[in-house]
Amino acid sequence: MENKNIIYIIIANLLWSLIPVFVSELFKSISIIMIIFLRFFISGIILLLIASLLIYFNNKYFEKQEISLKLILTSIFTRNEKFYNLRYFTYLSLLGFFGVILQIIGYFLALKLTTVSFTMIGFQLSIILIAVYEHGIRLEKLDIFKILYLMILIFCISIIIYVKSQDETGLNTVNLLIGGIYVLFFGLCISFFNIAINKDSYSEAEIKLINKNPNFKIVRMLVKISLIFLNGIAFLLPFMMFIYFFPLEIHLYTEIKLFFNQFANLWSILCNWEMIVLIVFSTIIPYILIFVASFNWIPYNLSYGQWSSILSIIEPIGGLFFGVLFVKEIFPIGYLIIIIFLLIISILLRYINESRNKINAYILIGQKQGFMKSVQLNLLQLDGVESVRSLIGTHDILVNVKTNSIRDVYHLINEELKIIEGIETVDVLFIDKINKYKT
Amino acid sequence: MIKALIFCKVHHNAMESVVNQFNQISEIKKVFSLTGDYDILAEIEVENSDDLYNSFAKKIDPIEGIIKTNTHVVMKEFTK
Numbered sequence: 001m002e003n004k005n006i007i008y009i010i011i012a013n014l015l016w017s018l019i020p021v022f023v024s025e026l027f028k029s030i031s032i033i034m035i036i037f038l039r040f041f042i043s044g045i046i047l048l049l050i051a052s053l054l055i056y057f058n059n060k061y062f063e064k065q066e067i068s069l070k071l072i073l074t075s076i077f078t079r080n081e082k083f084y085n086l087r088y089f090t091y092l093s094l095l096g097f098f099g100v101i102l103q104i105i106g107y108f109l110a111l112k113l114t115t116v117s118f119t120m121i122g123f124q125l126s127i128i129l130i131a132v133y134e135h136g137i138r139l140e141k142l143d144i145f146k147i148l149y150l151m152i153l154i155f156c157i158s159i160i161i162y163v164k165s166q167d168e169t170g171l172n173t174v175n176l177l178i179g180g181i182y183v184l185f186f187g188l189c190i191s192f193f194n195i196a197i198n199k200d201s202y203s204e205a206e207i208k209l210i211n212k213n214p215n216f217k218i219v220r221m222l223v224k225i226s227l228i229f230l231n232g233i234a235f236l237l238p239f240m241m242f243i244y245f246f247p248l249e250i251h252l253y254t255e256i257k258l259f260f261n262q263f264a265n266l267w268s269i270l271c272n273w274e275m276i277v278l279i280v281f282s283t284i285i286p287y288i289l290i291f292v293a294s295f296n297w298i299p300y301n302l303s304y305g306q307w308s309s310i311l312s313i314i315e316p317i318g319g320l321f322f323g324v325l326f327v328k329e330i331f332p333i334g335y336l337i338i339i340i341f342l343l344i345i346s347i348l349l350r351y352i353n354e355s356r357n358k359i360n361a362y363i364l365i366g367q368k369q370g371f372m373k374s375v376q377l378n379l380l381q382l383d384g385v386e387s388v389r390s391l392i393g394t395h396d397i398l399v400n401v402k403t404n405s406i407r408d409v410y411h412l413i414n415e416e417l418k419i420i421e422g423i424e425t426v427d428v429l430f431i432d433k434i435n436k437y438k439t
Numbered sequence: 440m441i442k443a444l445i446f447c448k449v450h451h452n453a454m455e456s457v458v459n460q461f462n463q464i465s466e467i468k469k470v471f472s473l474t475g476d477y478d479i480l481a482e483i484e485v486e487n488s489d490d491l492y493n494s495f496a497k498k499i500d501p502i503e504g505i506i507k508t509n510t511h512v513v514m515k516e517f518t519k
Binding site: 202207210211362376377380381385386387388389390391392393394395398427428429430431432433434435436437438439 | 444446458461462467468469470471472473474475476477480509510511512513514515516517518519
């Protein structure tokens with residue numbers, strides 16, 4: 001089952017890597033802002049419709065617990081404890097605007113001004129930035145495998161910059177420099193998105209509903225991503241007005257001006273087959289694949305988030321390959337093979353790094369009488385807790401914990417778990433080896 | 440369906456042989472080597488309490504190298 005879900009993640013990344021192919025033709029006549037607006041507005045609406053249909057069919061035809069639309073909507077105004085205690089609505093809006101819309105603006109501007117291969121640097125840069133964040137802020141261990149894959153990524157970036165600086169027929173130095181700023185901006189925004197998307201937290205009511213009806217989880221994911229897209233679009237409009245009246249950046253100003261000029265032709269632009277392919281095959285289908293993988297994920301060794309992060313390097317690999325193949329970008333074949341080979345090696349090194357440093361543990365808990373339900377729900381809300389089992393025996397609860405470092409386990413047990421009211425005893429058993437795992 | 444967790448303490452040098460024998464029992468779905476108060480955690484899934492008794496009496500109890508087992512029945516599993 002895990003293999004099937006890994007394949008879904010790979011397909012989703014390959015579909016995302018085809019974005020430069022689909023947009024290269026659109027860029028010739030359509031504003032990039034218009035492409036972004038239509039892509040995320042239409043995708044947001046369609047994903048919201050799919051979520052509504054799932055709620056309707058679940059409530060009408062399945063005997064499991066009803067999914068309450070009211071619960072989903074009210075949860076938007078609750079606070080997200082993992083993200084500076086901001087309201088969920090603000091969290092989704094920040095993710096939508098900075099993590100999606102500005103990220104794609106940077107991505108598309110870099111694609112338009114430079115080349116596909118040069119833009120792919122942004123993905124590699126974001127992996128380096130996230131590693132710096134994990135080491136510097138979260139104090140995660142920097143082992144030999146992590147150092148090696150980071151060095152490989154830096155080496156690949158250097159090769160691409162070298163090749164592009166030598167390409168006399170293509171980019172001039174000014175475009176390379178301005179494009180470099182867009183790539184940096186795109187890399188920063190994608191890093192923010194990847195860090196912030198993991199700060200999602202479930203409310204007690206949501207955890208209760210997931211355990212009564214697992215379908216709620218997929219509905220929640222669909223609503224969440226559609227709100228990220230739609231909130232992002234809502235913030236794009238005032239942002240465009242600001243840049244339109246205060247043209248701080250000339251390329252963006254030109255695109256915004258073109259957007260307003262083309263607004264009357266919105267429908268005909270939407271009916272463009274490249275636009276439809278971009279929305280369906282590079283937005284809706286990949287996100288649904290990712291959600292299905294996450295929904296069906298069986299926590300064997302690495303979590304869904306870790307596999308998803310490891311395989312994210314497929315997008316720049318695919319982008320480079322499809323860019324040369326379909327967009328007819330000039331890139332020396334020898335260098336291309338070296339970069340693709342090195343990036344594949346970096347996936348393997350990342351896998352080794354993640355599997356070696358992952359802390360997988362069971363915690364046996366004894367609880368006071370009268371706290372049975374509240375302790376279990378409180379435990380599930382903690383970051384790193386994968387599952388909670390209620391037991392009959394010498395202990396009352398077994399908690400499966402997966403964290404990225406021993407420091408995270410220490411923090412989880414001593415600063416979060418032990419302070420939960422009703423917990424009496426805590427025994428930690430670290431998993432040394434998984435000898436058998438049948439589902 | 441009954442799901443139970445068997446925490447085991449085993450003799451020195453008996454770890455590998457106990458794990459191998461656990462791996463061959465079809466009712467045991469998951470086997471983990473642990474560090475801490477127990478050495479092995481085995482998850483067993485059976486249809487009813489008779490099957491649980493039979494698996495214990497005929498397949499688990501005769502395994503040499505096990506010092507002590509502590510079994511917990513799973514009432515409910517919560518995930519997110």
